[in-house]
Amino acid sequence: xxxxxxxxxxxxxCILQESYTENNIVSxxxxxxxxLTHLMNLISCIHVLTENNAMPPVLANKIxxxxxxxxxxxxxxxxxxxxxxxxxxxxPFIAGMxxxxxxxxxxxxxxxxTIAQLSDLLVLRHPEKGIHTTLVANIFSPLINAGDGYGxxxxxxxxxxxxxxxxxxxxxxxxxxxxxxxxxxxxxxSLIRLLHHFENVHIxxxxxxxxxxxxxxxxGEKETESLEEVIGESDVLYVTRMQRERFKNPESYxxxxxxxxxxxxxxxxxxxxxxxxxxxxxxxxxxxxVDKDTRAVYFKQVKNGLYTRMALMCLLxxxxxxxxxxxx
Amino acid sequence: xxxxxxxxxxxxxCILQESYTENNIVSxxxxxxxxLTHLMNLISCIHVLTENNAMPPVLANKIxxxxxxxxxxxxxxxxxxxxxxxxxxxxPFIAGMxxxxxxxxxxxxxxxxTIAQLSDLLVLRHPEKGIHTTLVANIFSPLINAGDGYGxxxxxxxxxxxxxxxxxxxxxxxxxxxxxxxxxxxxxxSLIRLLHHFENVHIxxxxxxxxxxxxxxxxGEKETESLEEVIGESDVLYVTRMQRERFKNPESYxxxxxxxxxxxxxxxxxxxxxxxxxxxxxxxxxxxxVDKDTRAVYFKQVKNGLYTRMALMCLLxxxxxxxxxxxx
Amino acid sequence: xxxxxxxxxxxxxCILQESYTENNIVSxxxxxxxxLTHLMNLISCIHVLTENNAMPPVLANKIxxxxxxxxxxxxxxxxxxxxxxxxxxxxPFIAGMxxxxxxxxxxxxxxxxTIAQLSDLLVLRHPEKGIHTTLVANIFSPLINAGDGYGxxxxxxxxxxxxxxxxxxxxxxxxxxxxxxxxxxxxxxSLIRLLHHFENVHIxxxxxxxxxxxxxxxxGEKETESLEEVIGESDVLYVTRMQRERFKNPESYxxxxxxxxxxxxxxxxxxxxxxxxxxxxxxxxxxxxVDKDTRAVYFKQVKNGLYTRMALMCLLxxxxxxxxxxxx
Numbered sequence: 005x006x007x008x009x010x011x012x013x014x015x016x017x018c019i020l021q022e023s024y025t026e027n028n029i030v031s032x033x034x035x036x037x038x039x040l041t042h043l044m045n046l047i048s049c050i051h052v053l054t055e056n057n058a059m060p061p062v063l064a065n066k067i068x069x070x071x072x073x074x075x076x077x078x079x080x081x082x083x084x085x086x087x088x089x090x091x092x093x094x095x096p097f098i099a100g101m102x103x104x105x106x107x108x109x110x111x112x113x114x115x116x117x118t119i120a121q122l123s124d125l126l127v128l129r130h131p132e133k134g135i136h137t138t139l140v141a142n143i144f145s146p147l148i149n150a151g152d153g154y155g156x157x158x159x160x161x162x163x164x165x166x167x168x169x170x171x172x173x174x175x176x177x178x179x180x181x182x183x184x185x186x187x188x189x190x191x192x193x194s195l196i197r198l199l200h201h202f203e204n205v206h207i208x209x210x211x212x213x214x215x216x217x218x219x220x221x222x223x224g225e226k227e228t229e230s231l232e233e234v235i236g237e238s239d240v241l242y243v244t245r246m247q248r249e250r251f252k253n254p255e256s257y258x259x260x261x262x263x264x265x266x267x268x269x270x271x272x273x274x275x276x277x278x279x280x281x282x283x284x285x286x287x288x289x290x291x292x293x294v295d296k297d298t299r300a301v302y303f304k305q306v307k308n309g310l311y312t313r314m315a316l317m318c319l320l321x322x323x324x325x326x327x328x329x330x331x332x
Numbered sequence: 333x334x335x336x337x338x339x340x341x342x343x344x345x346c347i348l349q350e351s352y353t354e355n356n357i358v359s360x361x362x363x364x365x366x367x368l369t370h371l372m373n374l375i376s377c378i379h380v381l382t383e384n385n386a387m388p389p390v391l392a393n394k395i396x397x398x399x400x401x402x403x404x405x406x407x408x409x410x411x412x413x414x415x416x417x418x419x420x421x422x423x424p425f426i427a428g429m430x431x432x433x434x435x436x437x438x439x440x441x442x443x444x445x446t447i448a449q450l451s452d453l454l455v456l457r458h459p460e461k462g463i464h465t466t467l468v469a470n471i472f473s474p475l476i477n478a479g480d481g482y483g484x485x486x487x488x489x490x491x492x493x494x495x496x497x498x499x500x501x502x503x504x505x506x507x508x509x510x511x512x513x514x515x516x517x518x519x520x521x522s523l524i525r526l527l528h529h530f531e532n533v534h535i536x537x538x539x540x541x542x543x544x545x546x547x548x549x550x551x552g553e554k555e556t557e558s559l560e561e562v563i564g565e566s567d568v569l570y571v572t573r574m575q576r577e578r579f580k581n582p583e584s585y586x587x588x589x590x591x592x593x594x595x596x597x598x599x600x601x602x603x604x605x606x607x608x609x610x611x612x613x614x615x616x617x618x619x620x621x622v623d624k625d626t627r628a629v630y631f632k633q634v635k636n637g638l639y640t641r642m643a644l645m646c647l648l649x650x651x652x653x654x655x656x657x658x659x660x
Numbered sequence: 661x662x663x664x665x666x667x668x669x670x671x672x673x674c675i676l677q678e679s680y681t682e683n684n685i686v687s688x689x690x691x692x693x694x695x696l697t698h699l700m701n702l703i704s705c706i707h708v709l710t711e712n713n714a715m716p717p718v719l720a721n722k723i724x725x726x727x728x729x730x731x732x733x734x735x736x737x738x739x740x741x742x743x744x745x746x747x748x749x750x751x752p753f754i755a756g757m758x759x760x761x762x763x764x765x766x767x768x769x770x771x772x773x774t775i776a777q778l779s780d781l782l783v784l785r786h787p788e789k790g791i792h793t794t795l796v797a798n799i800f801s802p803l804i805n806a807g808d809g810y811g812x813x814x815x816x817x818x819x820x821x822x823x824x825x826x827x828x829x830x831x832x833x834x835x836x837x838x839x840x841x842x843x844x845x846x847x848x849x850s851l852i853r854l855l856h857h858f859e860n861v862h863i864x865x866x867x868x869x870x871x872x873x874x875x876x877x878x879x880g881e882k883e884t885e886s887l888e889e890v891i892g893e894s895d896v897l898y899v900t901r902m903q904r905e906r907f908k909n910p911e912s913y914x915x916x917x918x919x920x921x922x923x924x925x926x927x928x929x930x931x932x933x934x935x936x937x938x939x940x941x942x943x944x945x946x947x948x949x950v951d952k953d954t955r956a957v958y959f960k961q962v963k964n965g966l967y968t969r970m971a972l973m974c975l976l977x978x979x980x981x982x983x984x985x986x987x988x
Contacts, residue, residue, distance in 0.1 A: 057721065057982045065385065067416050069409075078774055081725075081751050085778040088723050088749035093416035095409050110613035113620075118406055118612060121634035122413040284774060285766035292769075306777035326385045393713065395744050397737075421744035423737050438941035441948075446734055446940060449962035450741040654713045 010060055013053060016046045017318045028147040029316055030136040032158045032194045037201045040165075047166050047308075047315040054089060054311065061091020066321050069123035071097045071116070072150070073130045078284060079150055079160075082306070083127045086313035095123055113142055120145040125321055146320040154190055160283055161194030163312040167305050168240055171279045175202040179237050183210040183264055184244030184289065186217040191283045192244055193221050208234045212260045215250065231264055236273045241266070243282045243289050267291035271299070281305055338388055341381060344374045345390075345646045356475040357644055358464040360486045360522045365529045368493075375494050375636075375643040382417060382639065389419020394649050397451035399425045399444070400478070401458045406612060407478055407488075410634070411455045414641035423451055441470055448473040453649055474648040476641075482518055488611055489522030491640035495633050496568055499607045503530040507565050511538040511592055512572035512617065514545040519611045520572055521549050536562045540588045543578065559592055564601045569594070571610045571617050595619035599627070609633055666716055669709060672702045673718075673974045684803040685972055686792045688814045688850045693857045696821075703822050703964075703971040710745060710967065717747020722977050725779035727753045727772070728806070729786045734940060735806055735816075738962070739783045742969035751779055769798055776801040781977055802976040810846055816939055817850030819968040823961050824896055827935045831858040835893050839866040839920055840900035840945065842873040847939045848900055849877050864890045868916045871906065887920055892929045897922070899938045899945050923947035927955070937961055 020042040026034060035043070053059040068087040072080050084094045097119070112130075116139060120126060126147045128136065133155035140147060151157040172178055180199060182192050186209055199205050200223065207225040209217055216227065228234060235241065243266055251257040266280065266289060282290055282302040294300050348370040354362060363371070381387040396415040400408050412422045425447070440458075444467060448454060454475045456464065461483035468475060479485040500506055508527060510520050514537055527533050528551065535553040537545055544555065556562060563569065571594055579585040594608065594617060610618060610630040622628050676698040682690060691699070709715040724743040728736050740750045753775070768786075772795060776782060782803045784792065789811035796803060807813040828834055836855060838848050842865055855861050856879065863881040865873055872883065884890060891897065899922055907913040922936065922945060938946060938958040950956050 057979065059721070061721070065387070065389070065417065065419075067413055077753065077771070081753075081775060081778050084751055085723055088751075089721065091721075095412055095416075097405070097409075109615040111620075114613060115405070117631055118634050119409060121631055122409050122638055285770060287765040292767075303773055303777055306774050310778055323385070393715070393717070393745065393747075395741055423740055423744075425733065425737075437943040439948075442941060443733070445959055446962050447737060449959055450737050450966055651713070 009053065009058065013046075013049055013060070013062075014322075014324055016042070016049050017322045018324060020046050020315075020319050021322070024319060027144075027320060028136070028140050028149075029158055029320070030140060030147070030149045031156050032161050032197050035162075035198075040198070040201060043162065043315060043319070044166055044169055046318065047311050048170070050314050050318070051170075051308075051311045054314070059089060059314075063087065063317060063321055064091035066090075066092040066125065066317075067095060067123040068092060068125045068127060068317070069095045069097065069119045070150075071119065071126060071128045071130075073128075074151070076129060076151070078306070079129065079157075082309045083148075083150060083159075083313050086310050086317060089310065090314055090317060092124075092317075095119070113139070117143055125317065148316060148320070151190070154188060156194050157190050158194055159309070159313055159316060160191045161198050162316070163305060163309040164191065164195050164242070164281065164283070165198045166312055167281060167301060167308045168279070170308065171301055171304075172239060175199070175205045177204050177206075178239040179206040179208060180240040180242065181208040181210060181231075181234055181238040182242045182244070183231055185215045185246045185250060186211040186244070187215040188247070188250060189244040192242065193218070195242070196221050196225075206237075208238065210234060210264070212256065214252065214256070215246070229263075231270065232273075235270065236275070238274065238278055241274070241278055241280045243280065243286075245283070245285070245287060245289060261288060265289065265291065266294055268293065271297070274299070337381060337386065341374075341377055341388070341390075342650075342652055344370070344377050345650045346652060348374050348643075348647050349650070352647060355472075355648060356464070356468050356477075357486055357648070358468060358475070358477045359484050360489050360525050363490075363526075368526070368529060371490065371643060371647070372494055372497055374646065375639050376498070378642050378646070379498075379636075379639045382642070387417060387642075390646060391415065391649055392419035394418075394420040394453065395423060395451040396420060396453045396455060396645070397423045397425065397447045398478075399447065399454060399456045399458075401456075402479070404457060404479070406634070407457065407485075410637045411476075411478065411487075411641050414638050414645060417638065418642055418645060420452075420645075423447070441467065445471055453645065476644060476648070479518070482516060484522050485518050486522055487637070487641055487644060488519045489526050490644070491633060491637040492519065492523050492570070492609065492611070493526050494640050495609060495629060495636045496607070498636065499629055499632075500567060503527070503533045505532050505534075506567040507534040507536060508568040508570065509536040509538060509559075509562055509566040510570045510572070511559055513543045513574045513578060514539040514572070515543040516575070516578060517572040520570065521546070523570070524549050524553075534565075536566065538562060538592070540584065542580065542584070543574070557591075559598065560601075563598065564603070566606055567603065569602070569606055569608045571608065571614075573611070573613070573615060573617060589616060593617065593619065594622055596621065599625070602627070665709065665714065669702075669705055669716070669718075670978075670980055672698070672705050673978045674980060676702050676971075676975050677978070680975060683800075683976060684792070684796050684805075685814055685976070686796060686803070686805045687812050688817050688854050691818075691854075696854070696857060699818065699971060699975070700822055700825055702974065703967050704826070706970050706974070707826075707964075707967045710970070715745060715970075719743065719973060719977055720747035722746075722748040722781065722973075723751060723779040724748060724781045724783060724973070725751045725753065725775045726806075727775065727782060727784045727786075729784075730807070732785060732807070734962070735785065735813075738965045739804075739806060739815075739969050742966050742973060745966065746970055746973060748780075748973075751775070769795065773799055781973065804972060804976070807846070810844060812850050813846050814850055815965070815969055815972060816847045817854050818972070819961060819965040820847070820851050820898070820937065820939070821854045822968050823937060823957060823964045824935070826964065827957055827960075828895060831855070831861045833860050833862075834895040835862040835864060836896040836898065837864040837866060837887075837890055837894040838898045838900070839887055841871045841902045841906060842867040842900070843871040844903070844906060845900040848898065849874070851898070852877050852881075862893075864894065866890060866920070868912065870908065870912070871902070885919075887926065888929075891926065892931070894934055895931065897930070897934055897936045899936065899942075901939070901941070901943060901945060917944060920945065921947065922950055924949065927953065930955070 024039040120143050127150050129150040131153045133153040136149045209227045210231045248257045278299050279301045352367040448471050455478050457478040459481045461481040464477045537555045538559050576585045606627050607629045680695040776799050783806050785806040787809045789809040792805045865881050865883045866887050904913045934955050935957045
């Protein structure tokens with residue numbers, strides 16, 4: 005192991021811990037611009053170390069409780085892998101896990117308080133918006149929000165920001181086009197809030213009028229129903245899934261679905277250094293033939309999500325003075 | 333790592349292994365008073381080491397097979413976390429796991445014999461009372477009973493005993509009041525058997541007549557239907573869940589449920605240094621407002637369960653001479 | 661740790677990696693006789709090290725994604741344990757795991773491409789014959805076939821070969837009798853292909869005519885419906901499960917089931933050094949009383965499966981120059 009690199013990792017974690025002193029990640033709004041900057045630096049450092057097989061097992065005796073009241077293959081797997089890559093272990097409670105306790109009539113707070121005794125970090129997805137805020141007041145364990153209904157999904161927004169910064173180096177004078185369901189897509193709500201931290205970023209919003217961005221997240225961005233109109237100026241194209249059941253009549257779904265399909269034709273007038281993002285899973289929004297286009301970064305996003313979650317777990321759990329390191 | 337402490341851990345495990353020579357934990361009756369004392373000392377040592385992040389990964393290459401034919405979020409999670417905190421791994425076979433093999437017509441013995449080849453320790457919950465005794469005769473792997481129907485649940489009783497001893501220092505001249513369903517509550521049956529090892533312990537049994545302690549566990553303790561009558565003298569109040577379906581008529585359930593509800597009023601005449609225990613999950617037996625009362629120790633019980641199961645796994649699996657330690 | 665032994669392990673892995681350069685194991689036909697020999701040597705080395713608690717955690721920072729679209733307690737547990745015994749971690753996606761992504765309309769290729777970003781090795785069981793070949797062309801991660809419908813199950817055949825070689829030392833002039841469902845039993849198809857690598861092996865095939873070996877695997881072996889006729893000359897008796905639903909009429913199932921039942925009587929004229937194998941789970945093919953006969957090796961097969969899968973994972977993932985080893 006190259007000692008300076010490991011030393012650098014420890015230092016970056018400590019700097020971040022100084023600028024972010026809470027023991028939970030419930031909303032992206034908890035991050036100051038300074039904390040965000042330190043977080044991005046830490047993710048970058050973990051990215052390099054992990055790709056070179058040189059990431060030390062810094063959370064080797066820690067246990068993550070991954071609690072998913074709604075199933076999510078992708079998000080749960082990402083958190084679980086992140087803990088493994090840090091040397092820790094995972095107690096998985098995936099969809100239906102609650103059957104046993106719920107059948108016995110236990111409350112969610114009691115279930116989580118119990119699991120908190122058996123683990124070092126709770127990662128919770130739950131359909132009830134705002135539930136994490138309630139829990140933080142009752143349970144004093146470290147906690148990460150992995151999605152609360154139509155509320156937030158902060159780790160997705162943070163990995164999206166990391167992906168943009170890594171691919172484009174800076175957001176200065178960049179144009180980010182977000183297309184699809186902007187009404188219900190919680191990942192874009194949080195992402196837009198994060199982008200507002202940066203100056204001179206141009207955001208373009210493309211959606212059917214019925215699925216426009218809620219006004220609470222809106223601050224004067226360009227809005228249009230036509231992707232064709234704005235794709236040419238875009239540096240980042242962020243595509244979201246459009247769900248059929250959200251449309252009042254099926255015809256308008258079919259109409260917009262094909263209007264926003266990303267394929268060779270759509271990309272014809274796009275910049276050569278555009279990046280195409282998608283939170284996945286995709287259904288029909290992006291033609292699989294686009295996968296081989298070097299501008300497609302959506303599978304890279306998955307990997308960046310792993311590094312982002314590793315960084316967040318280090319932020320909440322790393323203790324430089326732990327006796328545990330004496331064993332290694 | 334403070335070497336003397338680790339040395340002390342190893343010594344305590346070895347002393348316990350000398351006084352408990354079986355390779356399974358099926359019933360609390362397997363423990364002599366001497367073995368029980370060494371076990372309590374070991375749990376206490378593991379408790380301190382783990383809370384100080386100084387527990388060495390003594391079972392780092394061992395695999396636990398956690399086999400739950402009946403689901404139990406709490407108990408399975410406790411065993412799994414215990415193995416993780418010892419550095420080991422877990423093969424989870426939780427409720428419904430048997431679908432595959434059972435569908436193919438395999439017997440339970442064959443399934444477990446197979447899993448035994450792939451793991452170092454079996455932890456089994458199964459609805460059939462006494463099944464563990466049958467298995468021990470056929471499978472020679474280390475095995476822990478995690479509950480067999482209305483039979484035993486020895487690890488719960490051992491963690492309860494540890495909790496009492498830790499909180500009250502000694503059982504000498506202490507009064508332990510057990511309230512609720514004493515007929516079907518297997519955890520209290522085993523706990524009562526353990527308490528009989530100690531001299532000068534006063535046990536008080538509080539239950540509806542229909543749910544009185546079976547005579548095979550009874551040895552002259554005070555029995556009453558009124559909690560109010562005995563709470564004032566209690567040093568330990570052990571509350572169990574009362575299950576509606578166990579009552580002949582719903583009215584009597586409703587009557588007793590409110591009679592034994594633990595809340596501020598119930599505790600008005602209780603001692604200041606009382607401890608309130610519950611195996612969890614609770615339904616309506618204890619008002620959540622009691623949680624903040626310093627006398628409530630039921631969430632501490634969960635943590636003590638972790639340390640108790642760590643100790644039992646060390647007892648069955650630790651090998652001081654293992655070559656594996658040469659890697660660390 | 662005995663350094664020469666660990667050095668020997670590393671050397672055996674490297675020699676195997678030189679003779680088997682693909683990054684996936686889809687079919688036994690990918691193995692040359694030379695690669696097969698090096699693999700058998702490596703399994704043998706891992707067998708000794710593991711039984712002596714001296715196997716180093718060579719894949720300590722690696723993650724296996726165990727993806728079972730069809731449940732299989734035994735096979736999935738074997739792969740998972742193998743990774744644990746190598747020090748690695750496991751993301752389990754067992755039957756029903758696909759519900760979340762599939763519900764959202766994602767393709768299998770997209771799901772696996774995503775999981776590949778979060779893990780170091782894919783182990784996949786899927787009902788569609790040949791699916792692994794398609795996936796290898798799209799996903800560049802290491803991959804092991806854990807069964808594809810009526811296609812192959814290469815790791816089972818390799819562990820069967822290892823078991824025979826370990827028990828009989830050599831295949832030279834040995835008679836291997838395979839009995840049961842030879843039509844649908846994919847494990848025997850692959851095993852027969854592997855046996856064809858060796859000279860002077862005599863294979864005898866025993867099955868009802870309706871369940872005879874498909875001609876594509878056949879190369880002139882003796883075929884009969886009578887086990888009695890050939891058991892006496894056998895050195896290896898490989899018994900497979902006969903599934904009732906495969907028979908045109910129930911009477912013929914009942915007839916053959918009892919005809920091929922292995923019990924004390926069947927074994928009366930068998931050699932003293934015969935070995936009796938079965939891929940498990942068994943239903944009625946072998947009387948449980950035979951388990952105590954020293955010729956029964958089917959539970960040993962399970963353990964050999966663990967060592968075989970450990971060897972295959974080392975083959976695909978071990979990197980002698982990894983920085984990670986600097987931590988240990």
